[in-house]
Ligand code: DOR
């Protein structure tokens with residue numbers, strides 16, 4: 001069966017060797033991807049952004065013609081509203097705000113969300129999207145997302161023309177909050193949060209490959225995410241948050257947060273929407289995100305075959321999501 005290519009509206013591609021290893025999986029399924037700026041060093045300036053885009057396109061090689069990296073910059077406490085115009089000129093379409101210490105490469109991140117009002121203002125005027133990692137630093141880990149919702153509501157109330165995306169929502173509370181806010185506020189939903197709950201991380205033996213931020217929550221939260229993704233609300237669209245880390249970085253005493261889902265996106269999303277009986281897959285993965293960002297719908301297609309596919313245990317030293325599972329669909 002033919003499927004329109006996805007827009008992955010939240011993706012970690014990394015740099016260097018890792019970028020070269022993981023990018024082909026995105027190229028094979030996605031026409032565009034919103035590339036996260038929490039690289040090391042981070043994407044902070046217009047020249048960082050230009051260099052990172054070049055590195056991505058170079059890694060894409062001959063496939064680059066069929067792929068558009070959508071670029072972002074990292075909003076830190078030092079971010080100055082005067083830098084927004086040059087970031088936009090360099091091609092940024094969004095800025096990503098990382099609260100302090102809540103996830104990979106977020107050290108020294110934001111604690112005073114109000115101090116950045118001038119930055120949000122400049123972004124609103126420039127038509128840039130504000131992407132929020134929605135977790136409140138210092139709160140109990142399972143409550144971090146819910147406690148952040150007040151911050152979201154305050155920013156949305158003050159900047160009524162600013163497009164805001166609450167990234168990778170994991171709770172029924174976040175779904176309800178985003179649903180109740182005006183149309184300029186949307187949310188991304190990952191593949192893995194549609195499949196796993198906290199039990200898949202630590203209910204039995206510890207499985208560090210299902211450890212990500214925000215951490216997967218309760219079964220009823222997962223149900224709310226499935227409903228939001230499959231029911232055809234334009235406020236919820238796909239962002240994989242595929243976040244590769246080496247096996248060594250995951251299976252250790254200080255394991256990194258991140259689920260590497262890029263290799264299995266299309267087969268697993270097709271399976272989930274089929275199981276739910278939803279015809280909204282194309283809207284979720286290829287239309288609502290593009291509409292929100294003001295992009296034309298992509299015109300590329302992939303082919304899926306209904307044929308059992310065993311997800312490899314390891315791909316280039318990284319464990320993919322659902323490693324070792326048998327899936328119903330495979331990418332042709
Ligand atoms: O689990 C995560 N991993 N969540 C994030 O927000 C960042 C990501 C990463 O960069 O590894």
Ligand code: ZN
Nearest residue numbers: 010012036241
């Ligand atoms: Zn992310």
